[in-house]
Structures are given as structure tokens and as C-alpha cells.
Amino acid sequence: MYFYGTTGVNNKGHLEIGGVDAVELTQEFGTPLYVYDVALMRERAKGFKKAFEEQQINAQVAYASKAFSTIAMLQLADEEGLSLDVVSGGELYTAIKAGFPAERIHFHGNNKSREELEMALDNRIGCVVVDNFYELALLKTICCEKDAKVNILLRITPGIEAHTHDYILTGQEDSKFGFDLQNGQAEKALLTALQCHHFEVLGLHCHIGSQIFETTGFLLAAKKIVEKMEIWKNMHSFEAKVLNLGGGFGIRYTKDDEPIQPSQYVIEIIKEVKRLTKQYSLNMPEIWIEPGRSLVGDAGITLYQVGSSKEVPGVRKYLAVDGGMSDNIRPALYQAKYEAVLANKPLAKTDETVSIAGKCCESGDMLIWDLPLPETGEDDILAVFCTGAYGYSMSNNYNRLPRPAVVFVENGEARLVVKRETYEDLIRLDLPLK
Numbered sequence: 001m002y003f004y005g006t007t008g009v010n011n012k013g014h015l016e017i018g019g020v021d022a023v024e025l026t027q028e029f030g031t032p033l034y035v036y037d038v039a040l041m042r043e044r045a046k047g048f049k050k051a052f053e054e055q056q057i058n059a060q061v062a063y064a065s066k067a068f069s070t071i072a073m074l075q076l077a078d079e080e081g082l083s084l085d086v087v088s089g090g091e092l093y094t095a096i097k098a099g100f101p102a103e104r105i106h107f108h109g110n111n112k113s114r115e116e117l118e119m120a121l122d123n124r125i126g127c128v129v130v131d132n133f134y135e136l137a138l139l140k141t142i143c144c145e146k147d148a149k150v151n152i153l154l155r156i157t158p159g160i161e162a163h164t165h166d167y168i169l170t171g172q173e174d175s176k177f178g179f180d181l182q183n184g185q186a187e188k189a190l191l192t193a194l195q196c197h198h199f200e201v202l203g204l205h206c207h208i209g210s211q212i213f214e215t216t217g218f219l220l221a222a223k224k225i226v227e228k229m230e231i232w233k234n235m236h237s238f239e240a241k242v243l244n245l246g247g248g249f250g251i252r253y254t255k256d257d258e259p260i261q262p263s264q265y266v267i268e269i270i271k272e273v274k275r276l277t278k279q280y281s282l283n284m285p286e287i288w289i290e291p292g293r294s295l296v297g298d299a300g301i302t303l304y305q306v307g308s309s310k311e312v313p314g315v316r317k318y319l320a321v322d323g324g325m326s327d328n329i330r331p332a333l334y335q336a337k338y339e340a341v342l343a344n345k346p347l348a349k350t351d352e353t354v355s356i357a358g359k360c361c362e363s364g365d366m367l368i369w370d371l372p373l374p375e376t377g378e379d380d381i382l383a384v385f386c387t388g389a390y391g392y393s394m395s396n397n398y399n400r401l402p403r404p405a406v407v408f409v410e411n412g413e414a415r416l417v418v419k420r421e422t423y424e425d426l427i428r429l430d431l432p433l434k
């Protein structure tokens with residue numbers, strides 16, 4: 001059994017997170033319930049920051065808020081001195097309402113609207129990560145209208161495709177994001193941007209993928225970009241002040257995942273960029289990264305009430321919980337794997353193998369296949385580990401299921417940070433036929 005962060009077993013034999021009894025949490029806040037281990041999120045944030053500080057590198061660690069964006073979460077990110085990556089007006093709005101310092105907000109997205117870009121400029125955010133020629137032109141028009149200046153990074157597609165465990169170098173990257181480095185688009189974008197006096201081109205950005213367990217892909221990406229930086233310095237007198245290598249650092253969902261320490265990515269990236277910049281006589285740029293999953297993923301646990309069960313003789317036993325693909329779509333979308341225990345008896349001997357079904361009207365609404373559990377019945381609470389990233393943020397109201405509440409636990413205290421949706425919330429925006 002693998003417990004993350006402050007999770008353990010208390011003297012009642014119950015699962016405990018942040019010093020709080022998980023069963024009592026369900027009694028107070030209901031189920032399904034997302035529970036976040038605040039100490040673990042702080043530890044992860046500090047780990048990334050410390051890795052840069054120890055090497056005395058100017059850096060920004062921007063939390064990719066798509067992983068889990070709520071007011072309390074963004075306030076926590078601010079407390080930990082993180083910057084913030086937002087990818088939509090909604091994420092930006094949440095950040096502003098959370099009081100997140102605008103100068104540390106970076107705005108991503110492959111189809112930012114005029115309204116979103118105006119919102120970014122009006123709030124004087126730290127930088128816009130420009131993704132394509134359409135955006136370059138639109139941003140220029142808006143800046144002219146507002147007589148505004150804006151810091152930008154150019155999102156580059158370096159031609160490296162990161163698959164979870166291996167890396168494939170592609171000649172021509174087929175991606176909806178960014179300016180291609182190989183075919184000259186990136187250089188054309190740079191020249192266009194440099195001609196516009198409304199833009200301060202801070203540097204370059206790339207993101208090679210997600211749930212990556214090795215450093216190789218990041219180092220290859222850095223190499224390709226720094227090589228271009230040298231060419232662009234000589235040809236266009238442009239020297240990037242910032243090199244943003246994105247997020248994607250992998251975490252442990254199950255025993256099959258073997259992540260490396262978050263600091264390891266940072267240490268190796270710094271070493272490689274130092275080596276390359278020395279080789280090409282460039283100034284060391286600021287290094288920015290954008291972890292999402294690795295800051296919050298393993299800090300989240302979802303608690304469910306166990307309900308019905310069905311035995312298919314000789315095949316399997318299905319055990320249904322009171323949530324499913326509406327609160328965690330990752331198994332249905334990516335065949336993502338999770339581990340789970342019974343929160344009311346996590347150490348009990350596992351003598352059954354069951355498959356955990358959600359309650360949505362879809363055969364594909366399965367959370368975990370073939371999970372070893374003790375004999376399980378109606379009074380049991382299932383705790384699914386590692387649901388902190390892309391769980392709540394990808395939740396939905398399929399079958400008109402209200403979204404669960406979110407609770408932060410720390411030092412023996414629980415704090416409700418997102419209320420449970422009600423049926424009334426579900427129809428709030430509906431209008432009658434006549």
C-alpha cells in the first residue's frame with residue numbers, strides 16, 4: 001500500500017489525511033468529496049523553487065492552473081511564491097478574483113479571443129505566450145487600440161514529441177500548438193514580433209507533453225531551442241531573456257509509475273542550458289517551468305460512498321460508487337489507472353478483486369478495473385488516490401450530477417474551499433420553453 005504526503009492510518013484504523021479522519025470528512029461534507037493535502041502541495045512547490053534557488057538561477061515556477069483552478073488553490077500558489085499559467089478567460093478571471101499578482105500571470109492558449117486578450121492587457125498580466133500568427137496580429141491590433149505594451153513569449157514546437165516513456169524526434173511536428181521550429185514559422189513569428197514596438201519579446205516557450213518520467217525530452221527541447229537562439233542572436237540581434245520549458249513532470253498514480261524527483265528535472269535542465277549557453281556564448285536566460293500535475297496530482301484524494309454491486313459469475317464483480325466519470329473523466333478518456341483503499345479500513349486484508357464502476361449512464365464509466373479490496377459493502381467509503389490534477393478541473397455535470405465539494409486539510413483542520421453543487425445550481429442558467 002502506498003500513501004502519499006501526510007496520508008496514513010489513525011488510531012481508529014481509518015484513513016487520515018492532513019491529520020483529519022477521512023471518514024469524518026465524508027460525514028461532515030458528504031460524498032463524493034475531493035480532499036487535498038495542503039502540506040504536500042506546499043512541499044512540492046517548495047521543492048521546485050528550492051531546486052532553482054540552490055543553483056542560483058533566475059526562475060519562475062508557474063503553476064499550470066488547468067490542473068486544478070479554484071480561488072483557494074490559486075491563493076495557496078501565491079503564498080508559495082509561484083507564478084501562474086492560465087489558458088482561458090475563466091482561469092484568468094479566477095486568478096484575478098483570487099487576488100493573484102497579475103505580473104506573475106502567464107496567458108497561454110491556441111485560440112485566445114479578443115475579449116480574453118483585452119482582459120489580459122487590462123489587468124496588466126506578466127506575459128502572453130503567443131501561439132500563432134492569428135494571435136500575433138490580433139494582439140498587435142488590440143495593443144495599438146489601447147496604446148499598450150505587453151511582454152510576450154513565443155510558443156515554439158521544437159519537433160519533439162514526448163510519449164509517456166519514450167521520445168520520438170519528429171521532423172515536422174504535427175501539433176495544434178505553437179510555431180514550428182523546423183519549417184521557419186518560429187523565425188517568421190519572431191521577426192514579426194520584433195517589428196512591433198508594442199511587444200517586448202521576452203523569450204521562447206515550449207511544452208513537450210505530460211506525465212513524462214525522464215529528463216531526455218526536456219534536454220532535447222532545450223538543445224534545439226538554444227541552438228536556434230544562437231542563430232537568431234547572430235542574424236537578428238535577438239537574445240532570449242527567458243526560456244520556458246513548460247510542464248509535464250510525471251507523478252506516481254500506481255506501482256507501475258516510477259517518477260523521478262521533481263528537483264531532478266530542474267537540476268538537469270539547468271545543467272544542460274548552462275552547458276549550451278556557454279558553448280554558444282549566450283547569456284544564461286531565466287528558466288521558467290509550468291508544472292501542473294506534479295504540484296497537485298498526488299495531493300488529491302477522492303472519497304466515494306460505495307453503493308450497489310453486481311456479480312457477473314465467473315467474470316467479475318462490479319462495485320458502484322456515487323460518482324464516476326463526472327468527477328474523474330481520466331479513466332474513460334485516457335485509460336488512466338488509479339489505486340484505492342477503503343477509507344474506513346485501509347489496512348484490512350484484501351480478499352476480493354472488484355471493478356469500480358461510476359454511476360453515469362455509460363458502460364465506459366469505470367474508475368478502476370480489478371482492484372484488490374476487502375469484502376466491501378454499503379457502509380464503506382472508497383478512497384481513490386492521486387486525483388488532484390485534472391479531476392475537479394475536468395469534472396462535468398453529465399447525467400446532471402452535481403459536482404462534488406472540495407476540502408483542504410492541513411494540520412488536523414479541514415476547510416471547505418468549493419461548495420458541493422446543488423440541484424438548484426444545475427438549473428440556475430436554464431430558461432423555460434415559454
Ligand SMILES: Cc1ncc(COP(=O)(O)O)c(C=O)c1O
Pocket residue numbers: 064067085108207209210211246247248249290291292293294389
Ligand atoms: C503549455 C502547458 N504548460 C503546462 C502544462 C502542465 O502540464 P502538467 O500538468 O503535465 O505538468 C500543460 C499541460 O500539459 C501545457 O499544455
Ligand SMILES: N[C@@H](CCCC[NH3+])C(=O)O
Pocket residue numbers: 066210330389390
Ligand atoms: N488533462 C490531461 C493532461 C492535459 C494537459 C494539458 N495540456 C490529463 O489529465 O492527464
